[in-house]
Amino acid sequence: MPVYFITYVVLFWLPALFLGIFVFKALSPSLKRSILATLFLIALITTVMEYVYLWFDVWTFSQKTDKLLGVWLGPAPIEEFVFWFGGPLFCLAVYFTYKRLFEILHAGR
DSSP, rough: HHHHHHIIIIIIIIHHHHHHHHTTTTOHHHHHHHHHHHHHHHHHHHHHHHHHHHHHHHHOOOOTTTTTOOOTTTEEHHHHHHHHHHHHHHHHHHHHHHHHHHHHHTTOO
């Protein structure tokens, strides 16, 4: 069972998508563009970091240690990109959810 993949889909992607559906549509178009640009930039930087770290043997992956899906993008398993791309998405979704919640709570005073 690909625990690594399932863990990060459940921890990052599902909550981010759930929160994002409700919060993203309430944001201004310029803020939406800013968020998408930020996510793109983070994805680009983390992809480069992943391959640099693999090049310098900072970390490696093994089917013996943890079952992987078997989909590889060069020397990196697809699970790494689920992690790298899901984390920032999750953090931004939580941030804007809290921001919206506090705006609603503050307006109710």
